[in-house]
Amino acid sequence: xxxxxxxxxxxxxxxxxxxxxxxxxxxxxxxxxxxxxxxxxxxxxxxxxxxxxxxxxxxxxxxxxxxxxxxxxxxxxxxxxxxxxxxxxxxxxxxxxxxxxxxxxxxxxxxxxxxxxxxxxxxxxxxxxxxxxxxxxxxxxxxxxxxxxxxxxxxxxxxxxxxxxxxxxxxxxxxxxxxxxxxxxxxxxxxxxxxxxxxxxxxxxxxxxxxxxxxxxxxxxxxxxxxxxxxxxxxxxxxxxxxxxxxxxxxxxxxxxxxxxxxxxxxxxxxx
Amino acid sequence: xxxxxxxxxxxxxxxxxxxxxxxxxxxxxxxxxxxxxxxxxxxxxxxxxxxxxxxxxxxxxxxxxxxxxxxxxxxxxxxxxxxxxxxxxxxxxxxxxxxxxxxxxxxxxxxxxxxxxxxxxxxxxxxxxxxxxxxxxxxxxxxxxxxxxxxxxxxxxxxxxxxxxxxxxxxxxxxxxxxxxxxxxxxxxxxxxxxxxxxxxxxxxxxxxxxxxxxxxxxxxxxxxxxxxxxxxxxxxxxxxxxxxxxxxxxxxxxxxxxxxxxxxxxxxxxxxxxxxxxxxxxxxxxxxxxxxxxxxxxxxxxxxxxxxxxxxxxxxxxxxxxxxxxxxxxxxxxxxxxxxxxxxxxxxx
Numbered sequence: 236x237x238x239x240x241x242x243x244x245x246x247x248x249x250x251x252x253x254x255x256x257x258x259x260x261x262x263x264x265x266x267x268x269x270x271x272x273x274x275x276x277x278x279x280x281x282x283x284x285x286x287x288x289x290x291x292x293x294x295x296x297x298x299x300x301x302x303x304x305x306x307x308x309x310x311x312x313x314x315x316x317x318x319x320x321x322x323x324x325x326x327x328x329x330x331x332x333x334x335x336x337x338x339x340x341x342x343x344x345x346x347x348x349x350x351x352x353x354x355x356x357x358x359x360x361x362x363x364x365x366x367x368x369x370x371x372x373x374x375x376x377x378x379x380x381x382x383x384x385x386x387x388x389x390x391x392x393x394x395x396x397x398x399x400x401x402x403x404x405x406x407x408x409x410x411x412x413x414x415x416x417x418x419x420x421x422x423x424x425x426x427x428x429x430x431x432x433x434x435x436x437x438x439x440x441x442x443x444x445x446x447x448x449x450x451x452x453x454x455x456x457x458x459x460x461x462x463x464x465x466x467x468x469x470x471x472x473x474x475x476x477x478x479x480x481x482x483x484x485x486x487x488x489x490x491x492x493x494x495x496x497x498x499x500x501x502x503x504x505x506x507x
Numbered sequence: 508x509x510x511x512x513x514x515x516x517x518x519x520x521x522x523x524x525x526x527x528x529x530x531x532x533x534x535x536x537x538x539x540x541x542x543x544x545x546x547x548x549x550x551x552x553x554x555x556x557x558x559x560x561x562x563x564x565x566x567x568x569x570x571x572x573x574x575x576x577x578x579x580x581x582x583x584x585x586x587x588x589x590x591x592x593x594x595x596x597x598x599x600x601x602x603x604x605x606x607x608x609x610x611x612x613x614x615x616x617x618x619x620x621x622x623x624x625x626x627x628x629x630x631x632x633x634x635x636x637x638x639x640x641x642x643x644x645x646x647x648x649x650x651x652x653x654x655x656x657x658x659x660x661x662x663x664x665x666x667x668x669x670x671x672x673x674x675x676x677x678x679x680x681x682x683x684x685x686x687x688x689x690x691x692x693x694x695x696x697x698x699x700x701x702x703x704x705x706x707x708x709x710x711x712x713x714x715x716x717x718x719x720x721x722x723x724x725x726x727x728x729x730x731x732x733x734x735x736x737x738x739x740x741x742x743x744x745x746x747x748x749x750x751x752x753x754x755x756x757x758x759x760x761x762x763x764x765x766x767x768x769x770x771x772x773x774x775x776x777x778x779x780x781x782x783x784x785x786x787x788x789x790x791x792x793x794x795x796x797x798x799x800x801x802x803x804x805x806x807x808x809x810x811x812x813x814x815x816x817x818x819x820x821x822x823x824x825x826x827x828x829x830x831x832x833x834x835x836x837x838x839x840x841x842x843x844x845x846x847x848x849x850x851x852x853x854x855x856x857x
Contacts (some may be wrong), residue, residue, distance in 0.1 A: 339785075352786045387631060393542035394530040413530055414523015417541050423631035425784030434523030491630055507707070507783045 245498040285398060285408045290444035300402040302441060302496070305464035306377055309501040313338050313375035315357040317454035317463060322358070324442055324453035329358065333428035335380040335439040336454055341505055343372040347504045376506050377462060379454070380405060380426045380439035381487060381495035388418035388427060388438075397436065403496055404443055409435045423491050441465070508556045508811040515548070516808050520799035540625050551618045559587075562604045566592045601767065605838045619648040626775060627705040633708035634715070634779040641699055646690035647768050654764035661758055665759060671752050677743075680757045682739035691733055694771075711786040719781050724774045732767015734761035 321336050322329050336410060336493065338357030342350040354361065357375075364373060386405050389397050396412040399405055414433035419427045419436060430437040442452040446465070450456070455465040466475025482500035488507060498505075519525050532549075535542035564585075569592040572583035620641035626632075627640025637643075657679040664671045701712065716724055739760040743753065782789050795801035 323746075337751070349787070351785070387629075390538050391541060391629075392536055393539045394527075394534055395536040395539075403609070411530065413522070413527040415521070415541065416523070417539075420635075420780070421629055421631055423784060429523060436523075507787070 264371060275309045276320065282400075284399070285406070285411075286400060288355075288410060289400075289406050289407055291442065291447045297400050297402040301468040302382070302403045303380075303447065303466060303468050303475050303479070304382060304441070304497045305422075305475055305482070305484075305500065306484065306497065307374055307462050307464070307478075307500040308374060308503070308506075310460045310462040311338065311375040311377055312460055312462075313340055313357060314459065315360045315363045316457045316459065317377060318356050318358045320453040320457040321442075324445075325440070327433060327437065329433050332356070333431070333437070334358070335426070335437065336377060339376045339378060339506075341372075341374055341503070342370050343503075343505060344369045371501075373501065376499075376502075377454075378424065378426070378487075379497065380441075381424050381497045382441075383493035383495050385493050387421040387423060387491075387493060391417045391421040393417065397438075400443075404441050404446075405438070405444060406440055407436050407438060409433055412436050417450045423471075423488050423493060439454065508560060509821060511548075511556060512553055513808060513812045516811070517800075517805070520804055520808075525799075540621075540628055544621050544625060547618055547621050550612050551611075555614050559604055559607045559611060561587075562600045562607065565589065565600055566597050616645055619645045622648075626779070632779050633706070633783065634712060634782075635636075635775065637697055639693060643690070643693050643697060646686065646693055647771055650683065650687050650690045651765055651768040653679060653686060654761040654768070657683065657757065657761040658765070660752075671754060673754060674837060676754060680743055680760070683761065683764065684737065687733070687737055687740065709784055711782045712718060715778060715782055716788070720774050720778050723770050724778070728767050728770035728774060731770045732763055732770050736763040736767065739763075812854055 246267060263358075266440070273473075288293065291297075297475040315338060317336055318334055319329075321327065322334060325335060327333065327335060330409060332355070334356035334357075337353050338361075339351050339353045340357075342352075342362050342505055344350070344367075361375075361472070364370070381405055384403075386399060389395075389399050389405060392398075393415060394413055397405065397407045411428075414429065414434050414436065416429055416436065419429065422438075427436050427438045429435075442450070446452060452463075452465055455463045464474055464478040466473030466477065466478075470476075478500070479498060482498075484498040484500055486495045486498060487502075519528055522528060531542055531545045535545065537543070568582045568586035569590055572586050572590075573581070584715065590708070623644030626635040626644075627637050629635045657676060658677065660679070661671055687756035701709070737758075739756050743756060743760075777792070780790065781792065797803055813835055
């Protein structure tokens with residue numbers, strides 16, 4: 236049995252009360268339609284304006300793509316070419332301690348102690364390790380924006396200057412960022428920084444101006460060992476699909492529920 | 508109100524683009540705790556404090572607005588065209604004020620709790636991420652507010668050259684003592700919880716407390732800024748020494764309390780940014796002398812609010828001496844429980 240409620244049949248049928256101009260239901264429904272009718276296109280317009288400012292070519296539809304990134308820890312030799320290419324490509328000053336991507340060297344001692352270094356973000360590579368028999372393992376780990384599906388940084392931005400593009404890339408609109416640095420605190424991976432010249436927040440964009448033109452990010456392009464793999468999940472021929480299928484993968488800080496789209500192969504437990 | 512207006516100035520100075528701050532109000536991100544804080548702040552400032560003060564002083568505005576010259580015009584503008592100052596209208600003002608006060612108390616709790624939420628909701632930072640952070644912030648705001656009320660009362664008495672009422676100081680001291688104990692218990696609970704749970708961030712946080720924050724956390728915040736004032740205040744609840752000594756002890760404990768609360772905020776804000784996000788090491792930070800976040804600007808901002816109430820208290824025209832006004836009970840010291848009823852909810856916080 237259905238309960239028609241106090242309004243009964245009349246309430247369901249009539250959006251317009253007899254003898255009156257605009258009924259309550261019509262008004263609410265109309266307001267909803269107006270808000271979705273105006274709000275949605277407006278939101279899309281704002282998104283497209285933001286993407287255009289990020290250097291997207293005309294005709295690029297972000298909904299046709301879903302980008303992902305893979306890093307094979309065992310392949311990295313710590314040469315630092317990716318860091319250099321990133322700084323060159325994206326105008327991050329080389330004398331600045333900040334970098335959109337960086338390499339960490341882990342030295343594991345037999346007593347379990349871990350030493351992590353990243354001189355100048357690994358820009359000039361790493362000095363040779365001193366011979367120490369107590370060090371049982373050493374490896375390099377490249378780090379960058381983890382392309383979180385549930386990104387804490389976009390959640391906290393007070394003005395919406397940093398946003399999730401529908402293709403999975405997290406971007407910052409430097410013309411709208413107020414420079415409050417709240418997103419820098421909210422990012423669990425420490426991948427954001429205040430750009431010393433623009434005084435707005437800067438981060439890895441996966442070289443958005445390149446990938447939207449069918450190119451690879453600069454770091455992937457120059458990596459001599461194919462440590463870094465990039466691709467479009469919606470493209471069946473993309474190398475990222477092969478990478479994701481052929482490795483045992485892990486992500487950084489999975490307990491935080493950010494669901495990163497940057498997957499690490501052969502990740503050690505010492506890496507957080 | 509002077510404190511509340513000065514409060515966002517350091518935030519403004521912190522921004523990379525201060526001129527874009529208005530974006531928070533016109534295009535807020537509804538998911539952002541910081542964006543919503545703008546509205547909570549605005550609500551407390553405009554809907555509570557400004558309205559409350561306007562109703563409190565409306566009759567004065569009307570009276571002073573009848574005067575000649577610029578001063579008269581200034582007060583006529585402040586009275587917003589209302590010229591009624593009959594006893595009935597003043598009674599109505601008082602009733603409306605009371606209603607606003609009732610709304611004001613939960614609003615004040617919301618405001619200070621929300622500051623705690625801005626820190627407590629950052630899951631990336633284990634030093635901040637805590638569900639009781641808002642409650643700790645509320646209580647530390649109450650503690651610092653009560654201590655500041657005591658010091659401001661004493662300072663205003665000195666400036667106006669009226670004797671300090673020791674019963675008033677005693678009463679504020681009682682409030683301070685018990686609120687401070689609750690605040691201390693909450694912070695201790697948070698601290699013990701962290702040690703007992705000892706999650707993946709424990710190693711770096713314990714190193715942080717032992718090395719980087721040892722002086723500001725254990726010495727300044729815990730010993731000098733919490734334990735000593737609580738012990739003094741507890742002693743004064745049990746024994747009543749001579750008035751001069753009592754006054755000195757109370758003022759000293761209020762000063763130490765403010766130092767302790769300042770250290771607590773320092774440890775939360777600065778401490779939370781002192782270690783790397785991979786929990787593998789410490790970051791470096793140097794306090795500038797000049798610049799938006801330098802010492803000079805900090806001193807300037809800290810000096811801004813006091814002249815406002817001091818100027819107001821020193822002004823000869825401000826006290827409502829009109830005998831016909833039944834507006835408010837005059838201040839009568841009544842020993843325990845005697846508390847300036849306006850100071851409680853307007854308590855400045857740091």
